[in-house]
Amino acid sequence: MEKILLVDDEDFFRERLNRAFVRRGFATSTASCYDEAMVITHKEQPTMAVVDLKMPGKSGLLLVKDALSIVPEMRIVVLTGYGSIATATEAIRLGAISYLAKPADIDEILKAFSSDSNLELEGLSEEILPPSLARVEWEHIQRVLADCDDNISCAAKKLGIHRRTLQRKLYKYAPK
Amino acid sequence: MEKILLVDDEDFFRERLNRAFVRRGFATSTASCYDEAMVITHKEQPTMAVVDLKMPGKSGLLLVKDALSIVPEMRIVVLTGYGSIATATEAIRLGAISYLAKPADIDEILKAFSSDSNLELEGLSEEILPPSLARVEWEHIQRVLADCDDNISCAAKKLGIHRRTLQRKLYKYAPK
C-alpha cells in the first residue's frame, strides 16, 4: 500500500483530501506546514506527496526540494491557488512530477500521479487557439473565489471589482 | 563562443532574435521548424537553444525532447504565445531549463539561461495576492495581440470581443 503525505495549511481542504485518499485505500499522513511535513518525511518515508504551494512559513517549493533530498524516489504533486508559470516551472525543476491549480479534485490529482506525461507531443501542432477573454476572466474568478473559500465579498476585493458585480457574473455563468 | 540555435516559425520574430544574439557575440543558427532544427542540431551541436512552442508541423516540445537526446547538455529555453501551465510543466519535464511567455525580450531570455532558479525558495511565503481581474484581462489581451502581430481585427476575433471594443480597451490603457 502506498504511503502518501498530504500537506496543506488549510485544515478543511487538507482533511477533505485526506478522506478522499483514505477512501481509496492509501495510507495517509497529513501536515500543515513545512516543518511538520519534514518530520513525517523522515519518519515515514512516504512514496507520494501532495503539497500546497502557499503556506505560512517556508514555501511548498522548498519542501519539494528538501523532501526529495531525503526520499529521492518520492513522487510529488504540487497544488496552488493561482497557477503561475514561474512557480510551475520551478516546482517541476525541483523534482515535482506535476503541478495543478486548485480547485483540483482527487481524480485530477491521481491522474497526475499516474501519467508520466499528459500532453500529446506528437500532436501535429493542432491549432492552439487562445482562450476567449471571457474564459480567461471566468477561470481567474474561479481561482480567486476558491482561494477565498467562496467568500464573494473577499474575492471581489481581491479581484478589484464590486461585490455586486461579482455576484452578477456568478449568477450569469452559473448553469445551476 | 557559445553556439545558439534559434527556432521560430515566424520570420520576423526569429530574425529579430537572431540580430539580438549576434550583437551580443553569440554564434547563431536559425530554423523555422522541427526538421530544420534537428538537422542543425546534428551538424552543429549547439549548446544553447531558444525554441518556440507553437510551430507548424511538430511541436516545440517534441523538439526539446529529441534535441536533448542528441546533445544532452544543450540548455533550452522555450518560448510560447500563451503560457499554459500544462505546456510549461511538460517543457521543463522534458529538459528545458526555462519557459517564457512572449513577448520576451532578449534580456529576459538571457537571464533565463543564466539563472538556475529565478524564484526565492526561502521566501517567507510573502502574501501571494491574486492579480486583479483587469490585470489578467490586459495581460491576456497583450499575449493574443502579440500572437496576431498586432492585428486588431484578428485578435478581437480570437478574444471573442468586438473589434471596436478592443480598440477602445487599447486606447484606454495605452499610455502612448
Add this chain to the structure above:
DNA sequence: ACCACAATGTGGCATATTGTCGCATCTCCT
C-alpha cells in the same frame, strides 16, 4: 440566548462599457 459583525441577496438608478453599423481612409497584392 443574546449581541455584534460579516456576508449575502436584492432592488433601484446613474454612469460606463460594449455591440453594432456605417463610412472614410490606407496598405498590399494582382
Add this chain to the structure above:
DNA sequence: AGGAGATGCGACAATATGCCACATTGTGGT
C-alpha cells in the same frame, strides 16, 4: 485601377457596472 482586408472613429441602443440602501442569514464570542 480595382479588390480585399485593416484601421480609426462617430453615433446609438443594449448591457454591464459601481454604488447605495435594506432585509436576511450565518458565525463567533460572552
